[in-house]
Each structure stands twice: as C-alpha cells, then as structure tokens.
Amino acid sequence: MTLSPRERLIVALDLPSVEAAEKIVERLGDTVAFYKIGYQLGFAGGLPLARALVQAGKQVFLDMKLHDIANTVACGVESIVNMGVTFLTVHAYPQTMQAAVAARAGSSLKLLAVTVLTSYDDIDLHEAGYALGVDEVVTDRAKRAHDLGLDGIVCSAEECPALHLLVGNDMVLVTPGIRPVGSAHADQKRVVTPANAIAAGADYLVVGRPITAAPDPPAAAAAIIADIAAAAH
Ligand code: C5P
Numbered sequence: 001m002t003l004s005p006r007e008r009l010i011v012a013l014d015l016p017s018v019e020a021a022e023k024i025v026e027r028l029g030d031t032v033a034f035y036k037i038g039y040q041l042g043f044a045g046g047l048p049l050a051r052a053l054v055q056a057g058k059q060v061f062l063d064m065k066l067h068d069i070a071n072t073v074a075c076g077v078e079s080i081v082n083m084g085v086t087f088l089t090v091h092a093y094p095q096t097m098q099a100a101v102a103a104r105a106g107s108s109l110k111l112l113a114v115t116v117l118t119s120y121d122d123i124d125l126h127e128a129g130y131a132l133g134v135d136e137v138v139t140d141r142a143k144r145a146h147d148l149g150l151d152g153i154v155c156s157a158e159e160c161p162a163l164h165l166l167v168g169n170d171m172v173l174v175t176p177g178i179r180p181v182g183s184a185h186a187d188q189k190r191v192v193t194p195a196n197a198i199a200a201g202a203d204y205l206v207v208g209r210p211i212t213a214a215p216d217p218p219a220a221a222a223a224i225i226a227d228i229a230a231a232a233h
Contacts, residue, residue, distance in 0.1 A: 003203065005229035009221065010034040010061055010174070012208030018045050024212055025053065031218045031225070034086070036206055038063035047083070054084040061174075061206075065114050067091035070099035077103035087174070089114050089154060092141035097148045112152040112174055113145035118190075142166055156190055157197035164201045176206040180224055183210040194224050198231035 011032050013021045021041055025032075035058055037050050042064065050060045062085045066073055073090070077100045080088055090100045092113040100111050115138045116125070122133040130137060142153055142163055152172035155163055160173050179191040186209055197205050207224060214220035 005225045005232060006031075006033050007059075008198075008204050008228050008232075009225055010036050010204050010206045011211050011221065012036040012038065012063075012176070012206055013041050013046070013049075013212070014038060014208045015041055015212065016044060017041075018049050021046060021049055024217060025058075027217050028211075028221055029218065031221045032058075032211075034059040034061065034204070036061040036063050036208075050085055051083050059087075060085040061087035061089075061112075063089050065089045065091055066100065067093060067096050070095045073099040074103040077109070081107040081109050086110060087112050087152070090150075092145050092150075094144060094148065097145060097150055101149045110151035110172075112154050112172075113141065113150045114154050115141040115145070118156055118177070139166060146171055152203070157192035157200045157202050158190060160197075160201040172203040173201060174204040174206060175202040176208075178205045178207045178210070178224075180210055180220075180227065194227040195231035198228055 009032065011028065013024065013035050015021045015024065035053055037046050037060060050062060053060050062080060066076055067090065073096050081104055087110050089112045090096050092115045097113065104111060116134050120134060125134060125137065143166060145153060146167040152174055153163060154174050156177050157175045160175065163173060175197050177188045177191050178194055178197055179185055179188065181193055185191050194205055211217050211220045
C-alpha cells in the first residue's frame with residue numbers, strides 16, 4: 001500500500017451543523033482528500049453530507065463505533081456499505097466484528113477496530129466489570145481483530161510500534177491525538193506531532209481542531225501534509 005501524504009491526512013469534521021461542515025470543506029478544497037464524520041455531525045444531519053463528499057470524490061471515515069447484537073450490526077453495516085464510505089469503526093467485540101466483516105463482504109468498505117477507548121484506564125475497565133487491565137485487553141482485541149479480518153485499528157501513535165509487532169503490516173493504523181508543534185492541546189493529553197506519528201508507524205492521521213479551528217484551515221492542513229511528506233522519506 002503506497003499512500004500519498006495528502007491521502008494520509010483525515011480531517012475530523014467535528015462541527016455542530018452541516019452548514020459549518022460544508023463551509024470548512026469548501027475552504028479546504030483540493031488540499032484535503034479524506035474526512036471523518038462522527039456522532040456530532042452525523043446526528044446533526046451530516047449523513048447525507050457523507051454521501052455528497054463521496055460523490056465529490058472525497059474519502060469518508062464514518063466514526064460510528066458500532067456495537068450491538070450481530071443481526072443489528074450486520075444490517076447497519078449493509079446500509080453503510082451503500083453510502084460508499086471508506087472506513088467505519090466498530091468496537092472490537094468478537095460478535096460485532098464477525099457480523100461487520102460478513103456484512104461488508106464484496107464491498108470496498110474497510111473496518112477499523114476500536115480496542116479500548118483511550119479515555120479508559122485500568123480503574124475504568126475494572127468499574128465496567130473487566131478483570132484485565134488496558135494493556136491486556138488492547139493486545140487481545142487487536143489480535144482478534146486481525147484474526148477476524150478487520151482492516152485496521154484506531155490507536156494512539158504511541159501504541160503503533162507495539163501494534164505493528166502484534167499484527168504485522170496487515171492492518172492500517174489510524175491515529176488521532178495529533179498536534180502540530182505549537183498548536184493548542186485542548187482536551188487531548190497524550191499528543192504526538194504529525195512527523196512523530198508517521199515515524200512511529202501510523203498510516204493515517206486524524207486531525208480535527210488544529211485544522212478546523214485554525215485561522216487559515218487550508219494553510220494548517222497543507223503544513224501537516226508537508227510534515228507527513230518530510231517524515232515519510
Ligand atoms: O480536534 P481533535 O484533533 O482532537 O480531534 C480528534 C478526533 O479523533 C475527534 O473526532 C475524536 O473523537 C477522535 N478520537 C480521539 N481519540 C481517540 C479516538 C478518536 O481523539 N482515542
């Protein structure tokens with residue numbers, strides 16, 4: 001898989017309305033090729049925008065983190081296949097992953113596993129009823145996701161080296177929590193620069209506010225793409 005630096009940047013459209021998202025997409029123009037739509041925009045009427053972006057030649061990552069009984073997951077994935085998006089997240093539970101893999105068969109939809117949410121630590125997992133800690137659950141779920149045929153894992157850049165050892169080069173690693181040097185961290189705690197994320201083995205970088213809240217979003221996106229290009233050589 002050879003990706004151009006531009007294809008490796010995914011801009012998170014975490015915006016309150018379709019109008020706000022359309023405005024940013026228009027400003028970013030040809031600079032950006034890949035967008036992520038999650039709960040906020042999706043539930044504010046953003047799902048038709050996902051289709052429109054696909055029709056306009058963009059790639060779309062639908063960050064819906066699906067998890068339900070197998071039949072419901074499968075039916076949901078079948079509907080999403082028809083939208084033409086590139087990536088979809090599912091929680092890395094065996095039944096959920098199996099159902100999603102079966103439902104997307106024959107399509108170009110790629111499935112990304114969410115192992116353990118990065119806001120969870122060992123205590124949170126214990127409170128949720130788990131006997132194992134974060135590291136063990138992440139390792140176990142990443143291996144299972146690989147064995148069940150998922151295409152990638154959403155992880156922090158810090159986890160990339162260990163995950164590469166675990167799943168080889170079979171899966172793409174998609175990393176949020178990216179902050180260019182000098183940009184505000186906001187609520188992200190463990191941040192990594194674009195160059196360091198690429199050096200750690202990330203395939204795709206998810207970047208939201210450092211681009212969408214920048215005074216000049218196209219310039220901010222172009223600077224990150226330049227960082228990716230420099231680090232990838
Ligand atoms: O604005 P910012 O660059 O922090 O946005 C990062 C995006 O990646 C958000 O859409 C957020 O939900 C998502 N994300 C994250 N951390 C994770 C998984 C997803 O920040 N562990």
